[in-house]
Amino acid sequence: MFEESALNARNKKIQLLWRTLFLVMTLLLILPVLVILGTLIAKGGSVISMEFLFTYPTDGMTAGGIFPALFGTVWLVSLALLISVPLGVAAAIYLSEYAGENWFSRLINLAIINLAGVPSIVHALFGVGAFVVFFGFGTSILAASLTLAIMTLPVVIVATKESLDAVPLAFREACWNMGATRWQTIRKVVLPNAISGILTGVILEVSRTTGETAPIMFTGAAFFLPFLPESVFDQTMAMSLHLFVVATQVPGVPDALPYGVALVLVSMVLIMNSISIGFRVYLRGQKKW
């Protein structure tokens, strides 16, 4: 009754073929990541030490550590977050919870998609025009962070909107039926269930901001500074620009140094991404409906 016919056998063979193909494709995806990390660790691993992380560059940036750049990147990213997260989350809440489906909200959505598609060098030049010159912040951490914030705003908005939209409408309707206002509903039911998704989006934004070079190189990041910034109106060094500088702009840099800087930068991003993935796994475990 259950003998295998010729057709069954053929189907099984085809199924195996496709399966193998998809597996190979998946493995190919991992390959670049492994190669990049492997190369960085092999060539730059030797320079990594506590001293490297926490001392200044010396000898015309051909030796010493990366502390000012590390410090500057943390500054830039934190300030950019401080600006873009409240702005982006508020905009997403408005679009997702208050704005109806009309020409106005469609226009805004279109603007957000276009903002996400603007190349980072254009953001950089916009930053120079708007923040450095027009607002008179000069080349400073503030101008650079504002530029980064505007560039990453669409990421925050889209991630927040998606996590808000993932909360079923039935929950909101149940709340409205009880006489809750829209804000009460958002506060008590929607936000608590969207917050993990929003945080995931924010962390992904951090990892992207960390690596950006173009938006900061004209607006606030410096080639070399022998001191740490003291306020948001000072310039600062940054990891991404520092990597560019030691890799291409300074003669006589030992081979291992740029690899070491790149390894630190990639590690920062990977750690951020791991936290984000961890959040998602936690989120799946906390499934509430």
Add this chain to the structure above:
Amino acid sequence: MVTMATAQSIPESPASDSESTGASEPRRLSETTPAKLAVKDLTISYAGTPALSDVSLDVREHEIFGIIGPANAGKTSFLKCLNLMNTFTAGMEVEGQILFNGLDTHRLKNVYALRSRIGVVFPLPVGLPLTIYENVALSPRLRGVKNKADLDVVVERCLTRAALWDEVKDRLNSLGSLLSGGQQQRLTIARALSQEPELLMLDEFSIAVDPVTTMRIEEVLMELRSEMTIILVTNLVQQARRLADRTAFFLEGKCVEIGETGALFEGNVQDQRTSDYIEGKFG
């Protein structure tokens, strides 16, 4: 924030407290019982397509008012208008007059106070993704109750009345949305009761509930009648027969007939379609 002060813009109906109605025997309703809800010439359309036209009916204080009819008859749309939830549906247009406690709801400034006085139970149970406790405590919290002891009292009373307390009293802090379907529906009812509603609207509540639970909820509803007015939309004709004092028959966007449930089921109808539907000849 809906405060108690703003809620007073709707006058309390004189017979809304339970002492005025004998707790022992469900009293017979007479023509003179005041109207809790008066609907006049209600017409609903969705983006120009009519869903319900020219419905006029009164729901009396402390009665169970059944609404039966096949799918697409406009029953759910009708309920939606009563607590002004139509404002959340794009393209839904409502004409006509709805009087709640004699007040025109379309002229109300405080729609939140109106909604908080009307409990709603949906066809599919909606356990909010909060703990069981918070599901029931949410409405009191929205009204500004903060005292934990007060909330505890409300939670226990409402869960008990919804016939759910014994099953969940040891796990009030687990998620309400993870309860079984029948339990979630009783949780929804408990949540509606926590609003201390004057009017309870149930929209085909038994659709996702097992027969045993359905019977338990029906018993609960019979008890609740002494304290509130109930509108029961149901796709089970026999459920209307068991529970409703009066029943309206909706068909294809029209209210065909309203009558005493007993009379309707004895075949004492004005429109042949009503008895055809009741006897299961269509629908």
